[in-house]
Amino acid sequence: xxxxxxRYIYWTHLNRGNWNLHLAATSKGLCYVGSxxxxxxxxxxxxxxxxxxxxxxxxxxxxNRYKEQFIQYLERERSDFxxxxxxxxTPFQLTVWKALQELSYASTYAxxxxxxxxxxxxxxxxxxxxxxxxxVLIAIPCHRVIGxxxxxxxxxxxxKMKTDLLQLEKSRS
Numbered sequence: 001x002x003x004x005x006x007r008y009i010y011w012t013h014l015n016r017g018n019w020n021l022h023l024a025a026t027s028k029g030l031c032y033v034g035s036x037x038x039x040x041x042x043x044x045x046x047x048x049x050x051x052x053x054x055x056x057x058x059x060x061x062x063x064n065r066y067k068e069q070f071i072q073y074l075e076r077e078r079s080d081f082x083x084x085x086x087x088x089x090t091p092f093q094l095t096v097w098k099a100l101q102e103l104s105y106a107s108t109y110a111x112x113x114x115x116x117x118x119x120x121x122x123x124x125x126x127x128x129x130x131x132x133x134x135x136v137l138i139a140i141p142c143h144r145v146i147g148x149x150x151x152x153x154x155x156x157x158x159x160k161m162k163t164d165l166l167q168l169e170k171s172r173s
Contacts (some may be wrong), residue, residue: 007054009047012063018164019074021137023066026051029084030066033137035157042156046135050088073138076172079105081139089133096130103144106169110148132156138165 009031011024022039024032024047031051034042047054060067065083072078087094099117103109111124111131118127134142137157143165147153155162 007051008057009051009054010057010059010062011043012058012060012067014067014070016071016074021070023063023070024056025063025066026054026086028086030136030139031086031088032135033070033139035137035161050135070138074168076168079169079172083139085136085139087136089130089135092126093130093133096127097134097136097140100131100134100140100142100145103141105141106166106172108144108146108150108166111145111153112148114145128153137161141165144169 007026009024009026011022011032014021014023020036020039022032022034022043023030024043032043032046034040034046044056047056069078069081069083073081087097089097095118096114099114102117111128112121114127114131115121115124120126131142131145132154134140134156137143143155143157143162145153152159152162
């Protein structure tokens with residue numbers, strides 16, 4: 001409960017070309033982006049874990065500002081996002097997610113690079129776990145993080161989506 005009122009998580013669905021995304025936000029900002037056929041279930045699970053006293057409410061109008069920026073990004077008209085985020089994670093996760101937001105468009109980095117960036121050089125595995133928990137795909141560009149050997153590693157949206165995002169960014173730059 002927030003001030004004895006029910007807290008809403010507003011959501012919408014974005015289906016554009018090959019992109020199938022569920023976007024969700026609180027009154028404070030975007031809090032979740034999920035992809036693929038299981039993105040609705042992922043949003044429900046995430047909401048139950050991170051904001052258990054909230055209710056999901058579809059509101060396409062309220063979510064339009066987020067949707068518009070995602071469409072612009074997917075159409076190669078935008079390289080970053082300007083909407084607010086409402087992130088829910090551990091202090092370490094929040095530090096990693098903030099670092100990810102500083103990554104250059106169309107570039108890739110190793111997990112160890114992110115560990116260095118946050119001044120925790122021995123924490124590459126923990127960085128990987130925090131990246132895996134990123135609730136806001138694309139807007140927090142964890143797709144730009146790859147293995148030290150330059151190979152693609154896991155991605156909540158799937159490796160095909162990660163590949164597609166990297167190719168989309170490379171084709172615009």
